[in-house]
Amino acid sequence: MLIYTCEQMRVIEENADVNGLSYVEMMENAGNACAEKIHSTIVGLNSATKTVAVLCGSGKNGGDGFVIAKNLCDKGYGIRLVLTNGYPTAYESKIMYAYLEDKPVLVSDLTQNYDACVSACMSAAAVVDCVFGIGFHGKLDETTSKFFSAISKSRAKKFAIDIPSGLEGNSGKIESDFFKADYTLAITCYKPVHILKPASDQCGIVSLIDIGIDEKCYEAVGSDVIVSAEHNEIKRFFKPRDPVANKGDFGRLLSVCGSRNMQGAAVMAASAAVESGVGIVDCVFPDAAYPAIAAKLTEPLMNPMPSTKEGFLRADNLKHIIELAEKSTAVLLGCGIGLPEDTLKIVSGILANVKKPIILDADGINAVSFNINILKETSAPLILTPHPGEMARLTGLSVEEIQNNRVKVARDFAVQYGCILVLKGSNTVVAGPSGSVYINRTGNAGMATGGSGDVLAGIISSFVCQAMSLQSATIAGVYVQGLCGDNVQKKYSMHGVTPTKMIGEIAEVLSNFE
Structure with missing residues (x-):
């Protein structure tokens, strides 16, 4: 198993963009693939609701969430979109958010309607974390920390996209509250957080999501790739022993x-x-x-x-x-x-x-x-x-x-x-x-x-x-x-x-x- 640091992941994405797979396409591929994985996991659940709460930050990870929301909405799920830090600021994320304009999606802002956001997660069949990604460092803000602590009590299946928000991608340390995932969908490659304890224990079942990046895009990271041998x-x-060895x-x-x-x-x-x-x-x-x-x-x-x-x-x-x-x-x-x-x-x-x-x-x-x-x-x-x-x-x-x-x-x-x-x-x-x-x-x-x-x-x-x-x-x-x-x-x-x-x-x- 190969493990790439967050910095190496950025280089891989840059190479993919240079080689013709744009950031917008990567985001669409990631969101669609994650939505399919989420659907296949929860479709057989005997849940009283067919609602999915998608938590989106203002950066690129939130963009993945908007694609997931659109895809699951098209499959018939009721979508509760929770904006944890306001409307998207990343260019690609703004494009993906626009795709939701004509969809029957209920949008709540965590900073303005905290109780409604908690309620949406508590009553959902699944909660999808697209708040922070590989760029996260340090500790969560007080509101998000309190929010994650509250929704951890939900019986919904919890999916983290790439990295559970509140954990750092390059280490196994835990410094604050975080999104407690049942499943983590690792985008393109595994990161150190997926295997380093104690953080890896909070990722749940980790699955790799292919977003169409060509293998040659990985070559530029050189020999610094981390390996977990199986x-x-x-x-x-x-090696087998020679039968006449001494x-x-x-x-x-x-x-x-x-x-x-x-x-x-x-x-x-x-x-x-x-x-x-x-x-x-x-x-x-x-x-x-x-x-x-x-x-x-x-x-x-x-x-x-x-x-x-x-x-x-x-x-x-x-x-x-x-x-x-x-x-x-x-x-x-x-x-x-x-x-x-x-x-x-x-x-x-x-x-x-x-x-x-x-x-x-x-x-x-x-x-x-x-x-x-x-x-x-x-x-x-x-x-x-x-x-x-x-x-x-x-x-x-x-x-x-x-x-x-x-x-x-x-x-x-x-x-x-x-x-x-x-x-x-x-x-x-x-x-x-x-x-x-x-x-x-x-x-x-x-x-x-x-x-x-x-x-x-x-x-x-x-x-x-x-x-x-x-x-x-x-x-x-x-x-x-x-x-x-x-x-x-x-x-x-x-x-x-x-x-x-x-x-x-x-x-x-x-x-x-x-």
Whole structure:
């Protein structure tokens, strides 16, 4: 699934206009197609009324509404037209409004007859929101906000055209009251709001509306298109195994994870990697953590190394770690390693000397935040998997700034530092050095628990070792972990999701990709 920003949508429309499909024609096509979709959805309803309330703003989105009103009126529906901000001001919308002059349409102005507008929506079979479109930012005015809150109690089917009014097209944030839709009819293409939580949950069932724009009009937006991969696309990342393959064919992962008080991070990361199919896992950890880790891991090779008195890896282990890295396919670095001075030296030393792919997680990321330029100096291909707090330390931005601009922040960082960036959270974002962006839609809030990141790091690292490209391995890893979390949630409840249970689901989830 391709997702385009509101700015890209404007470019696409400009290209269509230049190539012979005028804005007036696009508006007519959009309105007619939306009217057909609305009609096909409500025609079978056992409603006491056959009235549709169409809410129209003064801009171009209102123009779509006027076309919808005309089309549904011609089909025999009674139309109550609600003007939320007076008569149309956009050129194309004025043309469409003129089409209604000889139609039996009742028109009410929200600013002049609020109660009549609410009544029209409460008694209608359907309410169609054509108030604001892709240009909306900020918060609704007090009257419109109050109006949307009132009509949310209506039993009518509620349709939003393109974007529910009150939501911003490029984000998943909710800042004010909004039109609560049962259905959203996305014009031409999906926008970020249709898939980013929590706003996407307010869009209802999202359908794509074709308005006749030629495919060549999309080319000008370049490689900045956002992608939400589906199951069949992910499945292509997994290649059939050779019947005569051996363990060496599926890679060797060096896991530099864990400390005396965080042995679980090393255990979960290594276990997830093993369950995800890597050939061999080499675990490096401080010897102070050996009893706990050895008691829980069976498949991986153990490389306990001298620890500090606090139970962290000593910096003088660096040479040995680099030697092991040279024999490995990829290196997972950071889960539970802590943040003493020795860790900073180990992380910087590995980045400076290892040329194999490195997956940086947790304290590996925190260590880098003290010297961010090392990301530009390393020769190793990099995958970073920060949560918003770690991303804040990397960028100097606040968590709020990051959460409000997840796609842009992830993309900008990946491009600037030439890495794969995984910004974890609801709708995890995977950004590549070319500016590509993938938004994940699997997973649930139950996965917001300590250890989930270790599981994800292990899965991604395992896929890298099995000869997937870094970007494919990362996208697949995020998708697979989300499915594991969804499986656990279905079996045990949202509160019952744990990292260990997710690891137990990996094999079953992967069976769907063979």
